[in-house]
Amino acid sequence: MELQIGGLSAVYLAKEYGTPLYVYDKQIILRRVQELKEAFPQAKICYAIKANSNLHILQLVVQQGLGADCSSKAEIEIAELAGFDMKKSIYSAVNPSNDDLKKALESGIILNLDDLSIFRRLQKIGLPRKISFRVNPGFGEGKFPGIVCAGEDSKFGMTEERAAEAYRLAKENGIVHFGIHMMTGSCVMNEAYFEEMTKAIQDIAVRIGNKVGIEFEFIDIGGGFGVPYEAHERALDMKSVSERIKRVFTYPANLVMEPGRYFVAEAGTLLTTVTTMKGKFVGVDAGMTTLIRPALYGAYHPIVLANNPSALFTEKYSIVGPICESTDCFARDRDMPVVHEGDILAIQVAGAYGFAMASQFNGQPKPAEVMVSHGIHTIIRKRETTEDLIRYARH
Numbered sequence: 001m002e003l004q005i006g007g008l009s010a011v012y013l014a015k016e017y018g019t020p021l022y023v024y025d026k027q028i029i030l031r032r033v034q035e036l037k038e039a040f041p042q043a044k045i046c047y048a049i050k051a052n053s054n055l056h057i058l059q060l061v062v063q064q065g066l067g068a069d070c071s072s073k074a075e076i077e078i079a080e081l082a083g084f085d086m087k088k089s090i091y092s093a094v095n096p097s098n099d100d101l102k103k104a105l106e107s108g109i110i111l112n113l114d115d116l117s118i119f120r121r122l123q124k125i126g127l128p129r130k131i132s133f134r135v136n137p138g139f140g141e142g143k144f145p146g147i148v149c150a151g152e153d154s155k156f157g158m159t160e161e162r163a164a165e166a167y168r169l170a171k172e173n174g175i176v177h178f179g180i181h182m183m184t185g186s187c188v189m190n191e192a193y194f195e196e197m198t199k200a201i202q203d204i205a206v207r208i209g210n211k212v213g214i215e216f217e218f219i220d221i222g223g224g225f226g227v228p229y230e231a232h233e234r235a236l237d238m239k240s241v242s243e244r245i246k247r248v249f250t251y252p253a254n255l256v257m258e259p260g261r262y263f264v265a266e267a268g269t270l271l272t273t274v275t276t277m278k279g280k281f282v283g284v285d286a287g288m289t290t291l292i293r294p295a296l297y298g299a300y301h302p303i304v305l306a307n308n309p310s311a312l313f314t315e316k317y318s319i320v321g322p323i324c325e326s327t328d329c330f331a332r333d334r335d336m337p338v339v340h341e342g343d344i345l346a347i348q349v350a351g352a353y354g355f356a357m358a359s360q361f362n363g364q365p366k367p368a369e370v371m372v373s374h375g376i377h378t379i380i381r382k383r384e385t386t387e388d389l390i391r392y393a394r395h
């Protein structure tokens with residue numbers, strides 16, 4: 001039997017819509033959202049839309065009552081278009097332009113600033129009633145060095161001392177509502193880490209609060225919940241993560257979190273057609289422009305022969321794309337069944353930071369996206385065409 005996604009054959013979907021094609025199983029997204037809502041009934045959850053900002057997916061998340069975590073002017077505008085309540089959403093940008101800050105201010109989203117100097121710029125644009133700052137606690141964790149976003153060498157956030165200065169300045173400027181934020185890394189599979197970093201941000205909040213004479217209305221622990229990509233990895237037990245966080249979270253404030261990957265990663269599969277067999281190299285029509293994670297971080301994605309998923313592994317192949325870069329490789333020397341030209345490969349766990357990081361490098365139109373649910377399929381983003389690229393080139 002062919003690989004099934006949401007009650008449909010992956011091969012059928014590939015033929016119907018062409019490849020490369022992102023397919024999302026709606027029920028998996030809903031299940032993940034429900035799991036987090038049940039594990040953290042006391043928390044305010046903002047979906048980090050950078051993970052996957054397809055409008056259809058955003059609307060699904062809005063229906064579940066979540067807020068959004070946005071990192072740019074365009075992300076705020078997309079979140080507004082999807083119907084997110086901006087008062088329940090947060091803007092956590094790094095090195096934002098004044099134009100971005102103006103949009104954030106006008107939208108009513110909660111501003112979470114990455115540095116004191118950004119507050120100084122904001123003073124000239126206008127001031128919100130509520131503000132949050134991003135603290136870098138000096139440590140972080142993540143599956144790859146490239147997705148650790150705290151620590152001495154990290155560009156994100158500011159030290160506790162600098163953050164205290166920022167809150168003092170905000171208070172002097174008449175701001176009366178405060179939050180505090182930390183996002184230290186992505187794809188964390190270590191449950192104990194969530195307890196450790198929640199305790200760290202809370203301790204920082206207590207110290208800054210005492211020093212500056214303010215109280216925090218919310219403490220935002222960021223995103224970072226990992227998902228299993230590799231066979232040996234075990235899924236996080238969100239109930240246990242929640243227990244651990246609850247054990248240390250005693251500050252009388254709202255707990256805020258901004259998961260991205262957790263909601264969408266496992267729901268997404270990238271379907272690609274084998275175009276070329278060249279010795280051990282299996283050439284496919286998707287590339288690092290369609291899914292950059294393997295090229296960017298050396299990330300592992302399961303790859304399944306969609307037209308015969310139970311075939312025995314007898315070969316070792318490197319699965320490579322059409323891009324003129326040697327890093328354009330989804331898997332090196334991967335154990336696989338015999339593969340032929342025209343076969344469909346399913347690159348799994350591709351729903352987060354997949355399409356969202358797609359590019360048009362090497363003249364590659366972006367792929368189409370399809371949502372499936374209980375055997376029904378719906379196109380949720382049209383495939384770009386060569387004509388689209390040419391039109392853009394003319395301007």
Ligand SMILES: Cc1ncc(COP(=O)(O)O)c(C=O)c1O
Binds near residue numbers: 069
């Ligand atoms: C500020 C912020 N919040 C949330 C996230 C989402 O992280 P994840 O997808 O690991 O949950 C990110 C990811 O980079 C981020 O930068």
